[in-house]
Amino acid sequence: MSTTALETKVALDQALDLNTAPRKQSSVEVTDYDNRQTVGKITVDHPKMVCRGVNVYYGEKHAIKNVGLDIGANEVIAFIGPSGCGKSTFLRCLNRMNDTISICRITGQIKLDEDDIYDKSVDVVQLRARVGMVFQKPNPFPKSIYENVAYGPRIHGMVNTKAELDDLVRDSLERAGLIKEVEKRMNEPGTSLSGGQQQRLCIARAIAVNPEVILMDEPCSALDPIATAKIEELIDELRENYTIIIVTHSMQQAARVSQRTAYFHLGDLIEVGETDQIFTNPKHKLTEDYITGRFG
Amino acid sequence: MNKPTASPPTKIPSRDIKTIVNAGLARRHAAERRFRWYGLIAITLGLTFVVLMFANIIGKGYPAFWQTYIQVPITFDATVIDPQGNRDPQAIETADYAGLVRAGMRQLFPTVQGRLELRALYGLVSSDAAHELQDRVLQNPALIGASQEVWLLASASVDTLLKGNIDRTLDESERPIKDNQIEWVDKLQAAGKIEKQFNTILFTSGDSREPEQAGIRGALMGSFFTLLVTFLLSFPIGVATAVYLEEFAPKNRWTDLIEVNINNLAAVPSIVFGLLGLAVFINFFGLPRSAPLVGGLVLSLMTLPVIIIAGRAALTSVPPSIREAALGMGASKLQMVGHHVLPLAMPGMLTGSIIGMARALGESAPLLMIGMVAFIVDVPKGLMDPSTVLPVQIYLWSDLPERAFVERTSAAIMVLLAFMILMNGLAILLRKRFERRW
Ligand SMILES: Nc1ncnc2c1ncn2[C@@H]1O[C@H](COP(=O)(O)OP(=O)(O)OP(=O)(O)O)[C@@H](O)[C@H]1O
Ligand SMILES: [Mg+2]
Numbered sequence: 001m002s003t004t005a006l007e008t009k010v011a012l013d014q015a016l017d018l019n020t021a022p023r024k025q026s027s028v029e030v031t032d033y034d035n036r037q038t039v040g041k042i043t044v045d046h047p048k049m050v051c052r053g054v055n056v057y058y059g060e061k062h063a064i065k066n067v068g069l070d071i072g073a074n075e076v077i078a079f080i081g082p083s084g085c086g087k088s089t090f091l092r093c094l095n096r097m098n099d100t101i102s103i104c105r106i107t108g109q110i111k112l113d114e115d116d117i118y119d120k121s122v123d124v125v126q127l128r129a130r131v132g133m134v135f136q137k138p139n140p141f142p143k144s145i146y147e148n149v150a151y152g153p154r155i156h157g158m159v160n161t162k163a164e165l166d167d168l169v170r171d172s173l174e175r176a177g178l179i180k181e182v183e184k185r186m187n188e189p190g191t192s193l194s195g196g197q198q199q200r201l202c203i204a205r206a207i208a209v210n211p212e213v214i215l216m217d218e219p220c221s222a223l224d225p226i227a228t229a230k231i232e233e234l235i236d237e238l239r240e241n242y243t244i245i246i247v248t249h250s251m252q253q254a255a256r257v258s259q260r261t262a263y264f265h266l267g268d269l270i271e272v273g274e275t276d277q278i279f280t281n282p283k284h285k286l287t288e289d290y291i292t293g294r295f296g
Numbered sequence: 297m298n299k300p301t302a303s304p305p306t307k308i309p310s311r312d313i314k315t316i317v318n319a320g321l322a323r324r325h326a327a328e329r330r331f332r333w334y335g336l337i338a339i340t341l342g343l344t345f346v347v348l349m350f351a352n353i354i355g356k357g358y359p360a361f362w363q364t365y366i367q368v369p370i371t372f373d374a375t376v377i378d379p380q381g382n383r384d385p386q387a388i389e390t391a392d393y394a395g396l397v398r399a400g401m402r403q404l405f406p407t408v409q410g411r412l413e414l415r416a417l418y419g420l421v422s423s424d425a426a427h428e429l430q431d432r433v434l435q436n437p438a439l440i441g442a443s444q445e446v447w448l449l450a451s452a453s454v455d456t457l458l459k460g461n462i463d464r465t466l467d468e469s470e471r472p473i474k475d476n477q478i479e480w481v482d483k484l485q486a487a488g489k490i491e492k493q494f495n496t497i498l499f500t501s502g503d504s505r506e507p508e509q510a511g512i513r514g515a516l517m518g519s520f521f522t523l524l525v526t527f528l529l530s531f532p533i534g535v536a537t538a539v540y541l542e543e544f545a546p547k548n549r550w551t552d553l554i555e556v557n558i559n560n561l562a563a564v565p566s567i568v569f570g571l572l573g574l575a576v577f578i579n580f581f582g583l584p585r586s587a588p589l590v591g592g593l594v595l596s597l598m599t600l601p602v603i604i605i606a607g608r609a610a611l612t613s614v615p616p617s618i619r620e621a622a623l624g625m626g627a628s629k630l631q632m633v634g635h636h637v638l639p640l641a642m643p644g645m646l647t648g649s650i651i652g653m654a655r656a657l658g659e660s661a662p663l664l665m666i667g668m669v670a671f672i673v674d675v676p677k678g679l680m681d682p683s684t685v686l687p688v689q690i691y692l693w694s695d696l697p698e699r700a701f702v703e704r705t706s707a708a709i710m711v712l713l714a715f716m717i718l719m720n721g722l723a724i725l726l727r728k729r730f731e732r733r734w
Contacts, residue, residue, distance in 0.1 A: 095624070097620070097623065097624065100619075100620075100623060102546070102547060124626075125626050125627075125628050126626070127626075128623065128624060128625065128626035129625075129626040132624065132625070133624035135617065135620060135621070135624070137617060139615075139617035139618060139620065139621040140621070141618065141621060141622070141636060142618070142640065151625060151627075151635075152625045152626065155625070155626065155627055155631055155635075156626060202621070205621075205625065206624075206625070209625065209626065
């Protein structure tokens, strides 16, 4: 089922008229998600982000099909699913990184708190300061470790003095669990660190601007188990202050770090629910196949 | 239906892989060896030509860096230089210094008599000698009235003779230097009054009809001003164009068209740009002919596509992960380009630009079209002064029959090559410096 922006809008408006107060669990009025294939409860009590009727097209290709999902405040939600199912695509919708792809077209509604992030009045610069991102491959800037972390606060004008900036950089590195390793080499290039350290540097860089949501696209896929464990530990700590969305191919990782899990399949959001429930008692056949297939 | 009966095992698996590979191994090694030989032969051939070229140019041009001077006793006669005795600069400037030189020559060879003989004697020194004396007196008026031994520039024919480039056995009428002159030169040489000194004139003066007075200073300055204009125009415009096309422009039919046209421009023969410059800058805008400004404009047209193409290649080679990182941090597009992409692309852009500039330095055809081929004695002092450039100077000198110009042609080529090497060295240096900043 493919919907145009207009249809989605109409559907939303109708929904607003029909369903009133009792349904109001999230700030966005919900459409007929009962008719969708998604199994499980897509809404949460305290949503940070609310996505409704999201469709993504790469040219003719329909990569995300009418996905609705709430992301709760201060939760870690994992996106899982087979390769090419659209996890990254959906994730990149949440901070509008897909804007850079000229053939990519997005319809539907995504809200961060009360703001529609695809609204004309929203500047991507501001959005991306609020929704940070950590990529699959560690991609520190080819500048010093210090500069890597200082970059975000600097371009957003978050600090006034050098001392404040120094503190912020140290604090971010500390929260990313990297400070001990880099204390003595702040002026060395970020690219001279090991892969795991680089990824933690990227996390430090992301949290330096104090975002509300952090998107992580397979942050550990290039790392060894020890570095992975460190990052997972870090994610757990960061949950206190941030909402984290993590794409992962590792079931174990999803099970370890997330509270909720969403399973994507060929652009559809098949099932979403508490992580424990998804892994122990999947309701949808596809989810079960995927999970059992992986667990052997 | 019918179950496949156990077919006899095929032949191939029975032969083991080792023998199969070994059978082909000799052939593979031979091919590799052959290829290596082709490479070696190609490199040797290339190097031979380079060495031959350099040997030829240096062999021909080296003598031009030395110039013959004759020591002449000069009396700075006050009655000639300053008849009024009031040290009037006007009078001092217009005095008959050639007369002083002639007197000096007569003093060297007091026995020479007769108009023709004397004329031949005076012909030993360059006509520039008078200017030399004038300069000395103007700089130091205290010289007036004194006597001094002065090293004066010898004429080109004497210089050529001393460099062994005139066959003394030829008939007198076929030589540029006469028998009596040769005799005098030999005498001077025996007396140690003639010697070769480093040729500073080559680097300090402009073009001249007299080879011994001709230098490349004018052409060098012309080249400098022309390249200055070229660089100041084509580098910023080229970089800005490359950045816009690569990072900001929407990909549509118009940008495709622009891209194709830029690529085509890079392949347009340079003389066409000269014609364009003549039509547009000189005939339409009325800029002066032979001016470095126009030359620079024309060469900018020629260099721009090269810089744009190199710039775009440098930009595309910046990894997309860096762009994503910057955008993901909330950098605007301009910040992404300015803070991250451009610094990383700069070495490539600079290399492209310097290669483009080196090409512009060696370009002569389009400059012929806009009149930078004129015979210009004065060293240009600005963008509007008529001037020529090094390659055109080489072209002009190579057309002249005098032996002294032949060696100057080669000397000028050596200077041009030296600048090319310098520029390429600069390109490497800049690249290294930028690369060290990761
Ligand atoms: N830039 C693009 N242009 C065209 N199609 C794209 C583009 N990016 C992704 N796609 C297509 O969209 C679909 C979803 O891709 P996406 O990258 O979101 O998958 P994924 O779930 O992240 O896969 P993986 O687990 O392998 O990373 C794929 O079929 C892919 O071919
Ligand atoms: Mg992906």
